[in-house]
Amino acid sequence: MKIAYYPGCSLQTMAKEYDISARVVSEFLGVELVEIPDWNCCGASAAHASSEYLPIALCSRNLHMVEKMGLDVTSPCAACYQSLSYANWKLTGDADLLQKINEATGQPYNGNVKIKSFIQVFSNLNPDIITSQVVQPLKGLKVAVYYGCLLVRPANVVDIDDPEDPQVLDNLMKAAGAETVDWTHKVECCGGSLSLTNEDISLKLVNDILTSAKDAGAHCIINACPQCHFNLDMKQEKIKKVYNIDHNIPVFYFTQLLGLALGIEPNCLGIDLGIARSILKRISS
Template sequence: MKVAYYPGCSLHSVAREYDSSTRAVCQALGIELVEIPDWNCCGASAAHASSEYLPTALAARNLHLAEKMGLNVTSPCAACYQSLAQANWKMTGNEKLREKINEAVGQPYQGGVKVLSIIDVFTGAGIDKIQSQVVQSLKGLKVAVYYGCLLVRPPKVVSIDDSENPQALDNLIRATGAEPVDWSHKVECCGGSLSVTNEEVSLKMVKDILASATRAGANCIIDACPQCHLNLDMRQKKINKIYNTDFNIPILYFTQLLGLALGIKPIHLSMDSHFVSTGSVVSLVG
């Protein structure tokens, strides 16, 4: 499998461990990622506040570049994936909008690209193939699989199997031998974007997610979104201080967990780049 790779801003900055682990796992599975040359920010963070057309135009330029490569495109970042998928959906179904955006961008996009989540890419490679390449079973590890918002909603735009109780990422985790727990907050919002404007509300939302995972007996939480990841990982200490709790739950990108099962060394998965130590998970593979 060969796919155009859009890392986006986060994977080149605050989520470098997501980038490195994604690339390492893809290499192990024989998936060729071809980074889009001269890609630009997708505008997911704030462009929509400036103009209803700006985020579509920013994403459209990246889609055009992928189309020139003759490849479908994937982005591990859930916000980037959502931005690309939204733009593709809007422009494919609205010729008038596509003409307007293409004129603004100056590089016409014809709608010939399929936007894949990174979960789609690994699922497409085959669950059986992943299972067959596991060299270090994670049996005994209980995992809270956290999808958050952007991978599952809106259903008409994203490619997830079920917006209320998705299983695609759970199935990838099962392939490692680990056990996804049944819990109540797998698709609840973490309040990531609120952390700047209303931190109190955001902290409460994160606390509820951590509490749900703890009640379910999870040893760790895995995610696929840099914003969710930072919110869940870096805010535990502050939440403990405010709410008198004692959360100390490792937060991993799902690609890091896949990488451990495939025998990739923890250092190549950047397992030391976390606020909450991942040592309890790494110790399972020696």
């Protein structure tokens, strides 16, 4: 399987381990990721707040380059995936807007690209391709699968799964041998956009998510969004100070746990060796 790869800005900086694990797991499972040449930011960070057209134009330029490659495109980042999907939805549904954006960018997009979430890339594989290569099943590991608010919404723009109770990523973890817990906050917002502007609200939302995961008996949380990962992981120390609650629950990108199940070394997946040992000890006991 060959697909254009849009890493996005965060996978070059704060989420390098996601990029590392995404590439190595893809190669292991026979998925050829072809990085888009000279890609640019999708505008998910600030552009959407400053202009109605700027983020669409930024995504249109990326989609133009993918169209020239003759491939479908995927992005591991939930925000990038939604930005590309939203731009494509707007451009293919409004001929006047498409013409306006094409004139602005000077790189015409014809609307012929299919955008897939990174989760879909793996879920669309023959299940036997994954299960047959699992050498270290995640048996005994209880995982809270966190989709967040962007990956499966809005349903008229992205078409992955049920926006209120998605199962596609749960099924991937089950194929790797893990047990996914039934919990209340799998699609709740973590307050990523409020992390800098209103941290009090963001901390409450994150605390609620972590509490729900722990109450459900989860040993760890997995996700597919750099901003969600940052909030759920890095905010635990701040929550400990503010709420006097020590959640102490590891947070992984789904590609990292999938990679462990496939027998890939933790250092090749961007996983801290100490955390990896605690997970490996749990699944081997």
